[in-house]
Amino acid sequence: MAGAAAQDDAEQLLHLKLAFLAGEPPACILALARYALPLAVKIATAPKVYGRQNSTYTTTIFKRIISEVELSSDIVIDALYEEFAQRMLSKAKDSLLNKTNHIYKEISFLSSTHDNVSSSLISVVARLSCSSNMLEGDTGCSLWPSSLFLSEFILSYPEIFSTKCCFELGSGVGLVGICLNYVGASKVILTDGDTSTLTNMKENMELNNVCIKLEDFEELKESKNKVECKYLSWEEASESDLRGYQPDIVLGADIVYDPVCVPHLVRVLSMLLRRDSKQGEVNRKSGDELEMDGPVAYIATVVRNAETFNCFAKAAADAKLSAINIGSSTAPSNFLPYMLSYDRSSVQLLKITLSS
Structure with missing residues (x-):
């Protein structure tokens, strides 16, 4: 006792x-x-x-x-x-x-199985500079629940992401990128359309000893670094801009928030998921939700406004994108039991692919 x-x-x-x-x-x-x-x-x-x-x-x-x-x-x-x-x-x-104006945070993901309590139970620690007041408009430097959920999903199913080229939209503070690097993604491209957010993201990568560069777009395509940070405006992105990347997996956390941005987001998703020729791959055999026959997107989102979410769903369907909620069937492990403010039940996880 x-x-x-x-x-x-x-x-x-x-x-x-x-x-x-x-x-x-x-x-x-x-x-x-x-x-x-x-x-x-x-x-x-x-x-x-x-x-x-x-x-x-x-x-x-x-x-x-x-x-x-x-x-x-x-x-x-x-x-x-x-x-x-x-x-x-x-x-x-x-x-x-x-x-x-900023606060330093350490997000420690605990091991999902353990017999005793010690510091060795911590599987990965992400050190982040975040906004201390998101109400002042510094939302890109804030830590959102969908980012925590997507990070837990990556750590729960590392075999999906290891050795894959992963491209994140709206990367914010860079937490998802740190987790992708940890599970062994072959390439991690982090993007954001706000320059101050991008600068903070780069500083966070350096804070976590992740080798990155913040350079001209064309130079980034030839970069040998495993993790890259780049500016990407959804409104201005062209197919030629994105053609050189051909990611296996596209990710996004809390990026469905503004109906004005929805058409541009769907257009960028369509371009990133389009592949002229790609041999199908399967990461897991335990369920259809996690099979991968080509490029796939995983978008974690909290539905704060049903009208905005419905707008996204309709735009995705019109663009011949299949979006299904897999949050219940592939729920991630609870790596953050100490974060009482984090309500994972409010987050939906969408798997998006091009309709056949």
């Missing part, structure tokens, strides 16, 4: 630490901490945990934890007050330097 209790404590502490590093909302951090007080004090006083976090975020977490401990009638150790004071000073300094 003592061993099981110790394992539970270790798991709670690990989840609390990972949630903090992932920048989970304060309410989610406190929900996890309530299971483990005074373990929460340990996480709050470990400098290596919050070393790169946004000072406004860490200050809020410290304040909430101190209040929680005080309300529980536990003694707040001096070190916690001291660290809170240090975070307040850092917050003031960052404000003067105008460094509060």
